[in-house]
């Protein structure tokens with residue numbers, strides 16, 4: 001029996017994500033929670049003839065929503081509008097993530113996977129990690145910030161450039177054509193193209209445009225939505241892809257994302273210490289980017305739903321442009337991480 005719980009299920013991401021999860025054949029029970037009453041959404045989804053059952057909860061029944069969950073995905077909290085940075089969301093969303101993680105820690109088994117969508121991801125994963133640490137229930141292999149939208153965008157935008165160049169030999173969805181590491185905001189988002197011939201093929205101007213669009217794709221959506229919010233549908237798709245990967249690894253052992261029969265490892269933003277190859281990756285980062293961080297988005301391998309190891313090879317074949325992007329990412333990332341850690345460490349009582 002696989003139970004997935006969505007916290008923030010009533011929202012712009014929560015509703016389409018719940019729909020995509022309802023049609024996922026690997027889920028048996030879907031639990032929908034929000035401060036807004038989710039009974040109506042649950043009833044609506046329950047008429048879809050897929051195998052999973054759905055239950056809706058309201059703000060007084062969080063414990064019931066969480067009980068027995070294998071995966072908890074969190075798109076709860078405030079979203080950006082034009083003129084705001086992801087950092088502007090910190091105060092409100094850090095409180096939400098801390099409170100929700102406390103309840104998860106008190107209610108769910110220690111093997112529960114906690115997947116954070118809410119922004120700023122760079123700070124809120126540290127908030128989650130420190131909250132579980134304070135509870136004495138820290139399992140870094142089960143806590144991830146979802147950065148899949150960055151790679152979904154990278155593949156889409158690269159495909160657009162290749163089409164304009166009339167190149168249909170390269171499929172961006174092939175394993176390892178493009179990856180995205182670092183964090184999830186502006187210059188902390190670092191695209192990596194292992195085959196440097198592709199960078200040459202794009203040429204300097206197109207390459208710069210591609211990197212900028214991947215780093216600031218979120219702003220593009222906010223602008224087009226004319227202040228009504230940020231990416232919701234593409235984010236729901238991205239989260240559903242990421243969750244499918246984890247579910248595959250729970251049902252088939254190892255989890256790799258299969259898209260049109262092409263396989264690749266998806267990155268997520270994780271706490272490096274304590275993860276297999278984490279120390280190696282930190283050393284490598286220090287060598288290349290001259291700074292050390294404990295959190296980084298990196299391609300992951302899964303076993304039975306948990307992170308089994310990180311792919312450290314992603315940083316071994318960098319171009320000079322990529323090294324510079326990485327160096328520019330490190331300082332803002334470090335500031336974001338400290339902000340999240342301090343937020344919980346300064347809370348006297350849990």
Ligand SMILES: NC(=O)C1=CN([C@@H]2O[C@H](COP(=O)(O)OP(=O)(O)OC[C@H]3O[C@@H](n4cnc5c(N)ncnc54)[C@H](O)[C@@H]3O)[C@@H](O)[C@H]2O)C=CC1
Nearest residue numbers: 008010011012013034035076077078079117118119149235
């Ligand atoms: N990781 C990523 O790549 C992306 C992250 N996001 C982030 O996802 C978050 C959600 O975005 P949207 O769905 O567009 O926002 P939204 O405002 O449409 O929905 C948020 C939902 O969270 C609920 N909520 C607030 N506090 C809660 C609590 N304590 N417990 C349960 N539910 C609570 C609200 O009632 C609302 O239904 C934002 O922080 C946004 O920045 C958005 C796009 C991409």
Ligand SMILES: O=C([O-])CC(=O)C(=O)O
Nearest residue numbers: 080119217218219230231
């Ligand atoms: O830009 C935002 O605020 C939402 C987000 O994280 C994204 O679309 O990548």
